[in-house]
Amino acid sequence: xxxxxxxxxxxxxxxxxxxxxxxxxxxxxxxxxxxxxxxxxxxxxxxxxxxxxxxxxxxxxxxxxxxxxxxxxxxxxxxxxxxxxxxxxxxxxxxxxxxxxxxxxxxxxxxxxxxxxxxxxxxxxxxxxxxxxxxxxxxxxxxxxxxxxxxxxxxxxxxxxxxxxxxxxxxxxxxxxxxxxxxxxxxxxxxxxxxxxxxxxxxxxxxxxxxxxxxxxxxxxxxxxxxxxxxxxxxxxxxxxxxxxxxxxxxxxxxxxx
DNA sequence: ATGGCATTTAAAAAATGA
Numbered sequence: 001x002x003x004x005x006x007x008x009x010x011x012x013x014x015x016x017x018x019x020x021x022x023x024x025x026x027x028x029x030x031x032x033x034x035x036x037x038x039x040x041x042x043x044x045x046x047x048x049x050x051x052x053x054x055x056x057x058x059x060x061x062x063x064x065x066x067x068x069x070x071x072x073x074x075x076x077x078x079x080x081x082x083x084x085x086x087x088x089x090x091x092x093x094x095x096x097x098x099x100x101x102x103x104x105x106x107x108x109x110x111x112x113x114x115x116x117x118x119x120x121x122x123x124x125x126x127x128x129x130x131x132x133x134x135x136x137x138x139x140x141x142x143x144x145x146x147x148x149x150x151x152x153x154x155x156x157x158x159x160x161x162x163x164x165x166x167x168x169x170x171x172x173x174x175x176x177x178x179x180x181x182x183x184x185x186x187x188x189x190x191x192x193x194x195x196x197x198x199x200x201x202x203x204x205x206x207x208x209x210x211x212x213x214x215x216x217x218x219x220x221x222x223x224x225x226x227x228x229x230x231x232x233x234x235x236x237x238x239x240x241x242x243x244x245x246x247x248x249x250x251x252x253x254x255x256x257x258x
Numbered sequence: 259a260t261g262g263c264a265t266t267t268a269a270a271a272a273a274t275g276a
Contacts, residue, residue: 009275010265034275036266061266062274110275150276169276204276205263216276248264248276 001256005146007033007249022050031105033148035064059091065105067096084128106147111168126177143224151178157217189221189254193234201250210241219252230257
């Protein structure tokens with residue numbers, strides 16, 4: 001089973017790129033982030049015509065996540081949103097069971113500028129995610145937590161670490177939160193397959209960042225322990241970042257044995 | 259240290275992203 005995650009940065013502006021990528025990469029399950037569209041304006045029909053069913057959690061203007069699965073698979077929705085803050089109306093989390101695997105699709109807050117209320121929100125959101133992650137591990141079922149974490153876990157994941165030390169994506173508190181989450185018992189799938197390689201999943205639109213390979217690794221796959229032996233392959237669809245009218249993120253994927 | 263670009267909303271300019 002091939003599972004992919006892709007921060008599209010606007011599902012409507014990105015539709016041609018997303019449709020082409022779905023056809024070429026052909027993942028069985030897809031987690032999308034940053035739809036930037038209310039539910040009623042999401043191009044559901046066009047995406048379904050490429051052979052996918054989906055559950056959508058949109059929001060006007062910002063955020064928005066979705067889980068897609070090939071037509072032959074069932075999507076059993078478990079929850080939308082994380083517990084712990086009834087005031088939070090941002091669409092950033094969607095969870096479903098597909099093919100006996102729990103899929104958590106997340107878009108963690110950016111958090112800039114830091115320090116400040118947005119950074120506080122990021123850290124609180126991280127705590128709520130970690131709480132849900134711990135619950136899922138206790139259920140002893142296969143779980144994939146994937147999406148845009150907005151964290152570079154280590155210096156290896158940033159083209160120029162010294163420039164990012166005070167940024168909300170790289171500050172010590174955030175790296176520590178990610179480290180503590182992984183320490184619950186999760187596996188960073190990309191790093192398991194590629195322990196040393198430089199792999200980036202985001203390239204700024206500015207200053208030819210993609211051409212200069214000045215990127216960040218912020219889109220991640222965390223796997224529960226029982227999926228370790230099922231991880232066959234992982235990778236990024238690097239070329240998609242070079243397409244016309246493309247997202248600033250790159251699709252990331254893993255392949256699980258049945 | 260700043261600004262470079264892209265998207266959405268909504269009709270110019272602001273907010274957000276990373």
